[in-house]
Amino acid sequence: MSAAKFDVLTIGNAIVDVIAKVEDAFVQQEQLVKGSMNLIDEERAEHLYAVMGPAIEISGGSAGNTAAGVASFGGRAAYFGKVRADQLGEIYRHDMRAQGVAFDTPAATNGPATARSFILVTPDGERTMNTYLGACVNLNVADVDKAVVEASQVTYMEGYLWDKPEAKEAFRLAAKIAKAAGRLTSITLSDSFCVERHRDSFLDLIKGSIDIVFANESEIKSLYKTQNFDGAVQAVAQDCPMAVLTRSEKGSLIVRGAERIDVKAHPVRQVVDVTGAGDLYAAGFLFGHTRGLPLATCASLGSAAAAEIISHTGARPEINLGQHAKALGLI
Amino acid sequence: MSAAKFDVLTIGNAIVDVIAKVEDAFVQQEQLVKGSMNLIDEERAEHLYAVMGPAIEISGGSAGNTAAGVASFGGRAAYFGKVRADQLGEIYRHDMRAQGVAFDTPAATNGPATARSFILVTPDGERTMNTYLGACVNLNVADVDKAVVEASQVTYMEGYLWDKPEAKEAFRLAAKIAKAAGRLTSITLSDSFCVERHRDSFLDLIKGSIDIVFANESEIKSLYKTQNFDGAVQAVAQDCPMAVLTRSEKGSLIVRGAERIDVKAHPVRQVVDVTGAGDLYAAGFLFGHTRGLPLATCASLGSAAAAEIISHTGARPEINLGQHAKALGLI
Numbered sequence: 001m002s003a004a005k006f007d008v009l010t011i012g013n014a015i016v017d018v019i020a021k022v023e024d025a026f027v028q029q030e031q032l033v034k035g036s037m038n039l040i041d042e043e044r045a046e047h048l049y050a051v052m053g054p055a056i057e058i059s060g061g062s063a064g065n066t067a068a069g070v071a072s073f074g075g076r077a078a079y080f081g082k083v084r085a086d087q088l089g090e091i092y093r094h095d096m097r098a099q100g101v102a103f104d105t106p107a108a109t110n111g112p113a114t115a116r117s118f119i120l121v122t123p124d125g126e127r128t129m130n131t132y133l134g135a136c137v138n139l140n141v142a143d144v145d146k147a148v149v150e151a152s153q154v155t156y157m158e159g160y161l162w163d164k165p166e167a168k169e170a171f172r173l174a175a176k177i178a179k180a181a182g183r184l185t186s187i188t189l190s191d192s193f194c195v196e197r198h199r200d201s202f203l204d205l206i207k208g209s210i211d212i213v214f215a216n217e218s219e220i221k222s223l224y225k226t227q228n229f230d231g232a233v234q235a236v237a238q239d240c241p242m243a244v245l246t247r248s249e250k251g252s253l254i255v256r257g258a259e260r261i262d263v264k265a266h267p268v269r270q271v272v273d274v275t276g277a278g279d280l281y282a283a284g285f286l287f288g289h290t291r292g293l294p295l296a297t298c299a300s301l302g303s304a305a306a307a308e309i310i311s312h313t314g315a316r317p318e319i320n321l322g323q324h325a326k327a328l329g330l331i
Numbered sequence: 332m333s334a335a336k337f338d339v340l341t342i343g344n345a346i347v348d349v350i351a352k353v354e355d356a357f358v359q360q361e362q363l364v365k366g367s368m369n370l371i372d373e374e375r376a377e378h379l380y381a382v383m384g385p386a387i388e389i390s391g392g393s394a395g396n397t398a399a400g401v402a403s404f405g406g407r408a409a410y411f412g413k414v415r416a417d418q419l420g421e422i423y424r425h426d427m428r429a430q431g432v433a434f435d436t437p438a439a440t441n442g443p444a445t446a447r448s449f450i451l452v453t454p455d456g457e458r459t460m461n462t463y464l465g466a467c468v469n470l471n472v473a474d475v476d477k478a479v480v481e482a483s484q485v486t487y488m489e490g491y492l493w494d495k496p497e498a499k500e501a502f503r504l505a506a507k508i509a510k511a512a513g514r515l516t517s518i519t520l521s522d523s524f525c526v527e528r529h530r531d532s533f534l535d536l537i538k539g540s541i542d543i544v545f546a547n548e549s550e551i552k553s554l555y556k557t558q559n560f561d562g563a564v565q566a567v568a569q570d571c572p573m574a575v576l577t578r579s580e581k582g583s584l585i586v587r588g589a590e591r592i593d594v595k596a597h598p599v600r601q602v603v604d605v606t607g608a609g610d611l612y613a614a615g616f617l618f619g620h621t622r623g624l625p626l627a628t629c630a631s632l633g634s635a636a637a638a639e640i641i642s643h644t645g646a647r648p649e650i651n652l653g654q655h656a657k658a659l660g661l662i
Binding site: 055314 | 351352380381383384385386387388389390399417418419422425426430444445534572645648649
């Protein structure tokens with residue numbers, strides 16, 4: 001195995017977030033469940049955009065946010081994701097590269113536009129996402145650059161990719177290449193309803209070829225069809241070498257065989273927008289892990305990054321996370 | 332004169348702001364003068380975007396911000412400005428309409444893309460703007476909807492329009508229609524270097540057909556080629572029925588004939604990004620003025636709106652300014 005060129009490669013849906021602050025009544029009026037992630041078609045996207053208030057645009061996408069986070073910590077990050085060759089696609093590519101992330105997946109030159117997620121942020125900081133996948137449907141095995149996967153210490157993928165058959169195949173191929181190259185593979189379960197849609201194949205994947213699984217409490221419980229967190233913890237300990245379980249203000253739990261490491265959440269002055277909390281937690285954790293830091297430190301790095309991201313609008317860091325981690329004495 | 336359908340019509344360059352936080356060193360390295368507004372060509376735009384960090388996109392444009400502000404106060408606002416039929420153009424139109432602004436200027440279907448301003452915000456909250464006018468060059472007399480001008484209590488235009496001959500003609504036509512309809516006309520001088528470029532024709536315009544001129548201290552001094560603020564005040568009192576002069580933390584001064592009304596600035600906890608301060612001041616002032624409120628109250632409304640806008644990134648209000656003004660006891 002040659003020296004790694006990248007610490008973390010992430011693969012996911014390349015999405016520009018269109019973020020508007022709304023009242024709870026608007027979420028209800030649109031018959032949305034607060035805190036949910038909804039996949040929407042073009043018609044619904046047009047409707048929602050027509051009725052929602054003024055917005056701001058910030059690059060997002062779960063795995064994209066994680067790559068940006070790793071780079072902000074000073075890690076070497078790469079990203080695979082599909083935009084279209086349009087203005088939002090240019091913005092997305094700019095924002096990744098400007099953050100220091102290697103992002104060379106070719107843009108689609110035809111087909112649907114670059115993906116957008118209409119994110120409604122309520123006064124409590126909760127986000128309700130409405131994602132039009134657009135050009136993301138074109139991510140396929142041809143976009144899996146073998147050399148980059150082989151040169152990355154960890155390949156991390158978002159469960160959301162499972163919603164499109166071609167992306168799912170790309171995901172599987174990347175995992176296979178990474179394993180063959182002796183690298184680590186990692187996955188986030190993304191969303192409990194995403195887990196519900198793909199429970200069996202997620203379980204197959206985790207049992208067979210994933211080294212580190214990231215999940216929040218509801219996702220891991222959904223995976224094992226239980227209401228009992230401890231039951232889910234015991235189950236995942238059997239299925240995967242390492243599980244990193246986030247529990248919002250209750251902190252996070254690392255599960256490695258019989259080992260359990262419980263880490264407190266980083267304090268947050270005011271929750272403005274929770275979008276990207278899990279993505280940035282994963283960024284901090286993976287950055288620390290690829291640096292060989294103790295697992296508790298990795299979790300603290302994750303918590304610090306998550307705390308930063310929920311303190312402002314948007315899921316990309318507003319500060320240099322590496323400097324922030326140094327100031328906190330974590331690195 | 333029939334009843335007005337709109338309180339304020341604004342005309343300006345329709346620009347999407349691309350905002351990045353930078354260190355002072357970056358501004359120097361790009362040989363920019365902090366606080367300046369630079370018109371840039373496509374090549375320079377590409378260079379700047381390639382070297383600047385991750386950004387967020389928010390609709391902007393001086394007069395566009397003012398229209399959005401008037402609407403946020405609960406005023407009836409309309410806007411003329413030119414975007415191209417592209418993704419950023421759609422975003423711009425959405426954000427105006429979602430704020431309640433009537434915006435029906437047809438988008439250009441060919442020619443340059445929707446305008447972008449690359450705004451570099453330094454840690455002190457100062458902004459250095461680099462504007463690629465793009466589709467704005469296509470705004471012309473055909474875009475001046477006579478019925479809308481005639482139906483607006485005030486037509487307010489940005490001096491920046493003077494940088495393109497066609498836009499300048501559109502501006503002149505709108506002023507003529509407004510005067511003929513017995514409506515008020517208003518102009519902002521926009522920027523002291525814009526004044527330098529167009530001093531004589533600005534003076535002609537102000538003397539002949541403008542009822543209310545908005546300017547900050549450096550702009551009004553530039554207009555009258557003086558370093559003495561009082562001298563400029565005396566001069567503008569001769570030339571224009573009303574001048575509204577903003578002086579940052581020193582507050583604002585309304586000059587109407589021999590009358591002088593000095594109003595304190597609204598306190599600001601932390602200056603995050605000064606972009607749009609003047610635009611939102613004008614919004615508050617014009618909203619109050621079209622409601623027939625006392626001039627001192629109009630100025631206070633302007634100051635409150637300016638204080639809100641500089642407390643966060645971007646030049647569009649993040650709160651309902653009407654509710655804010657009520658809470659402050661101003662309306």
